[in-house]
Amino acid sequence: MNEGVEWAVHSCLNLAWLGDERAVPAAKLAGFYELPAAYLNKQLQALARAGILTSTSGPRGGFRLARPPEKITLMDVVAAIEGEEEAFRCTEIRHRGGSDSGVRSKTPCEIHTSMRKAELAWRRELASQTIADIASSVEGHSSAAPERVRRWFDDTRT
């Protein structure tokens, strides 16, 4: 799995805590974790294309959440970065070679079916957890976190 997913979720969390009053530039989001700014920007673009963030150009521009954190699931974020296609790609090798029965059977590939079943369980679990859920979990462990984030983004000039 892409490392960008981790960056994206963390950034969404921060954006949730910062509220959507102001837009936050990619460079600043990157600075918070000392990530390569240009590359994080690429991931944020993907989130914007997926409708999870809105982007604004020019001074005072940047990114902000396109909808409330309760409406953004982990599945949304992962799909935006990793793509919608399933991880297991069935290439139908059962129809290759002289082994094939000749009939392009309409029966589905059972292996594909089984893998998909597992992947759906994964997707369902991801879809059941929102950015808001994670945010509140973090706050449960350290209630100061949101305030500390806001402070950092306000103070730091970089």
Next chain:
Amino acid sequence: MNEGVEWAVHSCLNLAWLGDERAVPAAKLAGFYELPAAYLNKQLQALARAGILTSTSGPRGGFRLARPPEKITLMDVVAAIEGEEEAFRCTEIRHRGGSDSGVRSKTPCEIHTSMRKAELAWRRELASQTIADIASSVEGHSSAAPERVRRWFDDTRT
């Protein structure tokens, strides 16, 4: 996900149908689907290292299932090829940069926790399905499949 997983599962299915009386060379398993023999061999080696297959060198050598198909889960095969580590690797970026609170908090990374939860659902689903299950599903759709496989592996000289 690795393409080798698809090859490995298909090969395990064929080995299940062929029984473990005789060993089957990688070249023959590859020929069945016209796959690159040397590369499939690599995947089979991984299965052997994981204890799913046993390998025999020399003439009349090859691979065979190390235990009955009911005892081999999809999880076993996927883990053998893809590795045991989780797909989502948490690099703890929350502890990078001036953003860190300084305390290497003992609280787990919530994002990591959420991703792991989804991944466990995936693993659980994979672990619940065995090679035998898939074999019997295929037989349900086309009862001639096992016999056709045995025939091909008996007849073909390549």
Next chain:
DNA sequence: GGTCCGGTACTCGGATATACGATGTCCGAGTGCTATGGG
């Protein structure tokens, strides 16, 4: 005829190339702010 032995062909196993996608970087287009000059 039976048994031992050397040669041979076969198979796995790992070391070695190659291609493609993830990772990382850079520059151009667009946009809002700001300062300056005129009314």
Next chain:
DNA sequence: CCCATAGCACTCGGACATCGTATATCCGAGTACCGGACC
């Protein structure tokens, strides 16, 4: 003092390098079979 306007700095967006891993290939080590020679 207020407004128009030109310049500028900032930001995204996508085009361009670089690196690592999955993919693919090749050759060496070991082993069982087969044929022949010897007892």
